[in-house]
Amino acid sequence: MLQEFEEKMQKSVESLENEFANIRAGRANPNILNKIKVEYYGVPTPLQQVGNVSVPEARTILITPWETSLLKEIEKAILCSDIGITPNNDGKSIILNFPELTEERRKELVKDIKKKGENAKVAIRNVRRDANDHLKKKLKASEISEDEEKENVEKVQKLTDKYVDKIDKVIESKSKEILTV
Numbered sequence: 001m002l003q004e005f006e007e008k009m010q011k012s013v014e015s016l017e018n019e020f021a022n023i024r025a026g027r028a029n030p031n032i033l034n035k036i037k038v039e040y041y042g043v044p045t046p047l048q049q050v051g052n053v054s055v056p057e058a059r060t061i062l063i064t065p066w067e068t069s070l071l072k073e074i075e076k077a078i079l080c081s082d083i084g085i086t087p088n089n090d091g092k093s094i095i096l097n098f099p100e101l102t103e104e105r106r107k108e109l110v111k112d113i114k115k116k117g118e119n120a121k122v123a124i125r126n127v128r129r130d131a132n133d134h135l136k137k138k139l140k141a142s143e144i145s146e147d148e149e150k151e152n153v154e155k156v157q158k159l160t161d162k163y164v165d166k167i168d169k170v171i172e173s174k175s176k177e178i179l180t181v
Helices: 003-021 068-080 103-140 146-179
Strands: 037-040 043-046 051-057 060-065 094-097
Touching: 003 103, 003 146, 037 068, 060 068, 068 094, 103 146
Parallel strands: none
Antiparallel strands: 037 043, 051 060, 060 094
């Protein structure tokens, strides 16, 4: 009965982790390119499907398209995205150089991470509220006893605590990553 609510909580954590994967921490991370689509024969196609994406150095991403005719389209897609990196085209591939983050920028990123983490915690608390409302309705409809309702409310609270703790760990991990690069 509580499984659907636990799945929703798990999805909140996964969503936060996916959001954090797109935050660059001075290191080159190919995940930053996940949302970029390239016009390929008139169809918006994920960047990873039109070329090879590699990380030859800590702060460099190398994109080698399967077809050299795609260089301009890939360059255009990167410039139109919000990653804030200017691509360099050498005629065969595109190089993305990630600058070193300033101390001020790192602190801004950590604030942003904490804000996104708080939003994820709010989402989990909303799931808790929905689960508790669901239990109250079942109690009113005499589908469960008061003891069962009380026991399940406690289980929901334990799940909430577990997932809020997971979010705290994800926030701490990403903050450390950004501050110690």
